Amino acid sequence: MKLAIENAVVWDGEQVVEPASIRIEDGRLVGIGPDASGRFAADERIDAAGKLAIPGLINAHTHLYSSLARGMSLPGYAPQSFTQILEQLWWRLDKALDDSAVATSALVGAMEAARCGVTALIDHHASPNAIPGSLDRVRSAVCGRVGLRASLCYETSDRDGAERARLGIEENARFLATLDPRDSLCSGHFGLHASLTLSDRTLESAAASLPDEAGIHIHVAEGPEDEPQCVKRHGVRIIPRLDRFGLLRPRSILAHCLHVDAVEKDAIAERNAIVVHNPRSNMNNAVGAFDLDGVLDRGIVTGLGTDGLGANMLAELFTAGLAQRQARQDALVGTFAQLDRLLFRSNPTIVERIFGVRVGRLAPGAPADIAVLDYAAPTPLDGANILGHLLFGVAVHALRVTDLFVSGRPILRNGAFVELDEREEYAHAREEAQRLWKRIA
Numbered sequence: 434m435k436l437a438i439e440n441a442v443v444w445d446g447e448q449v450v451e452p453a454s455i456r457i458e459d460g461r462l463v464g465i466g467p468d469a470s471g472r473f474a475a476d477e478r479i480d481a482a483g484k485l486a487i488p489g490l491i492n493a494h495t496h497l498y499s500s501l502a503r504g505m506s507l508p509g510y511a512p513q514s515f516t517q518i519l520e521q522l523w524w525r526l527d528k529a530l531d532d533s534a535v536a537t538s539a540l541v542g543a544m545e546a547a548r549c550g551v552t553a554l555i556d557h558h559a560s561p562n563a564i565p566g567s568l569d570r571v572r573s574a575v576c577g578r579v580g581l582r583a584s585l586c587y588e589t590s591d592r593d594g595a596e597r598a599r600l601g602i603e604e605n606a607r608f609l610a611t612l613d614p615r616d617s618l619c620s621g622h623f624g625l626h627a628s629l630t631l632s633d634r635t636l637e638s639a640a641a642s643l644p645d646e647a648g649i650h651i652h653v654a655e656g657p658e659d660e661p662q663c664v665k666r667h668g669v670r671i672i673p674r675l676d677r678f679g680l681l682r683p684r685s686i687l688a689h690c691l692h693v694d695a696v697e698k699d700a701i702a703e704r705n706a707i708v709v710h711n712p713r714s715n716m717n718n719a720v721g722a723f724d725l726d727g728v729l730d731r732g733i734v735t736g737l738g739t740d741g742l743g744a745n746m747l748a749e750l751f752t753a754g755l756a757q758r759q760a761r762q763d764a765l766v767g768t769f770a771q772l773d774r775l776l777f778r779s780n781p782t783i784v785e786r787i788f789g790v791r792v793g794r795l796a797p798g799a800p801a802d803i804a805v806l807d808y809a810a811p812t813p814l815d816g817a818n819i820l821g822h823l824l825f826g827v828a829v830h831a832l833r834v835t836d837l838f839v840s841g842r843p844i845l846r847n848g849a850f851v852e853l854d855e856r857e858e859y860a861h862a863r864e865e866a867q868r869l870w871k872r873i874a
């Protein structure tokens with residue numbers, strides 16, 4: 434299959450070329466240039482005049498299982514702390530998920546991610562009463578039906594007792610064993626909830642079941658309670674605790690890391706583990722400010738995620754800058770150079786480590802992961818000021834993604850899903866959500 438996206442303004446991840454065409458063959462980019470018409474015998478040509486084509490976006494930490502929570506009201510909801518937000522909201526929701534709700538949540542979350550231009554996501558799944566096989570259901574919805582690249586894991590935790598912890602470990606180990614290393618569409622992590630809900634025994638069995646090449650995906654020092662609880666119960670802070678079990682690895686994702694200290698940051702850098710920043714979720718839960726300079730200055734691969742709060746990566750990036758400035762009362766922090774590193778350098782590095790494919794650049798040989806945005810620039814646009822356009826144009830005005838490709842597979846064309854009937858899927862999701870909410874009430 435040969436495809437040509439023509440007449441677009443193309444940001445290839447470094448430079449802007451316009452008007453340009455992108456040539457795709459068998460899922461890979463074979464060329465980008467000012468003129469391809471006539472010289473490239475495409476099976477299909479897409480006229481992208483007036484549009485901006487960019488590398489597909491990446492969400493490095495999310496929870497698709499939360500997709501059906503929107504608009505839900507919970508009787509007796511009155512949390513007094515971050516842990517109580519987990520107990521009274523998220524742990525009530527995830528316990529009510531059955532097999533069918535797991536699949537529907539994943540489908541809706543992945544469809545919304547596609548609508549935001551996301552071509553790859555890293556998910557952290559929980560459904561304590563529907564653990565076995567849950568990751569297959571998520572894979573089938575996200576990678577199969579929607580067609581996104583996804584790394585999946587199950588959130589192992591002792592919060593619901595030893596049996597559920599054992600099932601969580603089994604589900605991660607089982608799922609990781611099903612993965613084909615040549616499959617660049619689906620990958621996996623070993624999922625762990627957070628230090629505060631994990632016993633040493635569970636960490637030990639997780640470490641024993643963790644394949645050498647795999648990494649963990651865990652929340653670290655998100656709420657202010659996580660570190661003091663770890664010191665009190667285990668006599669050590671979170672990062673050295675994880676390190677004791679050999680869990681800090683180049684593919685390990687440590688989400689949040691708001692309250693880790695300087696020694697812990699040094700250890701993360703030394704182990705070459707990955708940190709993922711989730712600014713909007715942090716602000717929503719009022720859990721603290723992120724030390725962006727502290728991680729970037731140490732050379733830690735620091736990516737960007739939404740933590741389940743939607744999938745709009747450009748709005749998330751915009752907020753990452755605002756959050757730094759607000760927290761430090763300094764308009765000169767949260768620089769474009771730092772923001773560029775989060776979403777457009779680190780997130781592709783994370784995908785490369787996990788999936789073994791080089792994305793984030795529209796270059797010959799790369800997988801054709803491309804988002805086409807309905808954006809015509811009212812001011813000059815080039816490789817040096819692209820971030821200004823993406824943040825103050827596309828993000829601020831919530832502009833539409835019209836076309837999306839993952840390894841050349843068309844996911845969205847002219848603003849509509851190619852293989853899914855969105856109206857029908859959402860009608861089904863509303864029914865599913867109604868049943869789910871009834872189980873929680």
Ligand SMILES: [Zn+2]
Pocket residue numbers: 494495496557652688740741
């Ligand atoms: Zn999270």
